[in-house]
Amino acid sequence: GRPGCECNACFGGPDCSLRTPGCTADADSGNPLFLEPYWRRHAAASAVVFSGWHRMSYVTTDGRFQSVELERQIRRLHRAVGNAVADGKHMVFAAGSLQLINALVHALSPDADAGSPPARVVATAPYYGAYRVQTAMFDGREYRWGGTTARWANASRNSSTDGSFIEFVTSPNNPDAMLREPALRGSSAAIFDHAYYWPHFTHIPAPADEDVMLFTISKPSGHAGSRFGWALIRDEKVAKRALDYVSDSIMGASRDTQLRMLGIVKAMLASLHGEDDIFAFGHDVIRSRWRRLNAAVSRSRRISLQKIAPGNCTYFKRIREPSPAYAWVRCEREEDEDCHDALLKANIITRAGVGFEAGSRYTRISLLKSDDDFDVLMERVTDLVDAEKKDD
Numbered sequence: 001g002r003p004g005c006e007c008n009a010c011f012g013g014p015d016c017s018l019r020t021p022g023c024t025a026d027a028d029s030g031n032p033l034f035l036e037p038y039w040r041r042h043a044a045a046s047a048v049v050f051s052g053w054h055r056m057s058y059v060t061t062d063g064r065f066q067s068v069e070l071e072r073q074i075r076r077l078h079r080a081v082g083n084a085v086a087d088g089k090h091m092v093f094a095a096g097s098l099q100l101i102n103a104l105v106h107a108l109s110p111d112a113d114a115g116s117p118p119a120r121v122v123a124t125a126p127y128y129g130a131y132r133v134q135t136a137m138f139d140g141r142e143y144r145w146g147g148t149t150a151r152w153a154n155a156s157r158n159s160s161t162d163g164s165f166i167e168f169v170t171s172p173n174n175p176d177a178m179l180r181e182p183a184l185r186g187s188s189a190a191i192f193d194h195a196y197y198w199p200h201f202t203h204i205p206a207p208a209d210e211d212v213m214l215f216t217i218s219k220p221s222g223h224a225g226s227r228f229g230w231a232l233i234r235d236e237k238v239a240k241r242a243l244d245y246v247s248d249s250i251m252g253a254s255r256d257t258q259l260r261m262l263g264i265v266k267a268m269l270a271s272l273h274g275e276d277d278i279f280a281f282g283h284d285v286i287r288s289r290w291r292r293l294n295a296a297v298s299r300s301r302r303i304s305l306q307k308i309a310p311g312n313c314t315y316f317k318r319i320r321e322p323s324p325a326y327a328w329v330r331c332e333r334e335e336d337e338d339c340h341d342a343l344l345k346a347n348i349i350t351r352a353g354v355g356f357e358a359g360s361r362y363t364r365i366s367l368l369k370s371d372d373d374f375d376v377l378m379e380r381v382t383d384l385v386d387a388e389k390k391d392d
């Protein structure tokens with residue numbers, strides 16, 4: 001059981017140990033509860049307690065919203081993991097990296113008052129749907145959603161009439177876990193979303209060193225509910241515009257959150273290459289889930305998964321097996337045109353491919369949830385695959 005847990009449709013009771021028979025497996029959200037057992041083991045070391053009078057001001061004594069000490073610890077984390085070059089870059093905190101999507105688009109857009117046409121914000125399909133949703137919400141004078149890069153990559157672009165491009169490059173990609181490069185060159189700025197560029201989810205070939213990079217605590221530590229993300233930005237003016245965006249919209253990331261993050265990042269750092277390295281744990285859990293799911297799906301002619309090769313990881317200093325955050329499912333049968341629907345009929349909730357602009361033949365399965373959630377998922381997938389035999 002998991003005392004104090006937040007239960008769902010498949011599990012009830014005070015410690016979520018009561019199974020609801022025949023429930024629908026929910027593999028939709030990227031809620032990173034796979035790390036909960038880790039933090040239960042490190043409950044005391046990661047606890048942050050502070051009293052009512054503490055941290056009441058909008059700002060720190062030097063008038064800043066951002067904790068200098070937290071910045072320092074995050075830079076240490078990047079250096080120790082080797083996943084990004086943080087030195088020589090400005091850091092901007094926000095309420096989750098979700099908020100930074102729009103902050104960075106704003107920061108990279110041309111000045112509308114100077115008469116520049118709006119930038120087109122693009123991504124290569126399949127892409128994380130929030131880029132479209134966030135951008136389309138604020139479409140206007142500065143920028144607008146421009147669809148997938150396929151529309152622009154081969155067309156002859158005319159920068160004076162088309163305006164500039166801002167491309168989201170998610171690496172590893174959500175939903176298919178591929179390491180990615182920008183599709184557009186020339187008149188475009190790229191925002192590299194490295195939410196999953198941590199050893200839990202991918203091998204780390206080299207530290208990322210792009211001009212504009214986006215990170216979140218949600219995936220490496222699992223504290224999605226704290227709502228904390230950061231950007232690493234080379235150019236001072238771009239960083240200032242992103243910081244102004246966060247100041248103007250929420251007066252800076254929550255200071256309570258920053259205090260908790262300090263405890264969490266320090267605990268992560270203390271674990272690295274030790275007995276209970278958080279990344280060794282995370283990689284282990286997801287690799288074994290990916291193996292189990294692959295073993296079941298390999299018996300199926302109805303559904304298939306993306307192929308991922310092992311890769312050399314500079315953090316683990318060896319070739320490591322794949323451990324993607326998501327399985328990207330393709331329905332192979334003619335009649336399963338709507339893959340999300342086909343899996344729903346087998347009592348599995350997934351995230352439909354259309355949201356990633358990939359078409360309805362595809363759907364996404366989250367591998368990030370709790371062990372219990374994954375066990376229910378495996379039962380439903382096994383039932384689905386076993387049912388094929390009976391059909392034959």
Ligand code: PMP
Binds near residue numbers: 030095096170217229
């Ligand atoms: N970018 C990507 C690629 C994501 O998958 C997610 C979360 N699913 C986010 C950003 C947003 O994460 P958060 O707002 O929790 O930092």
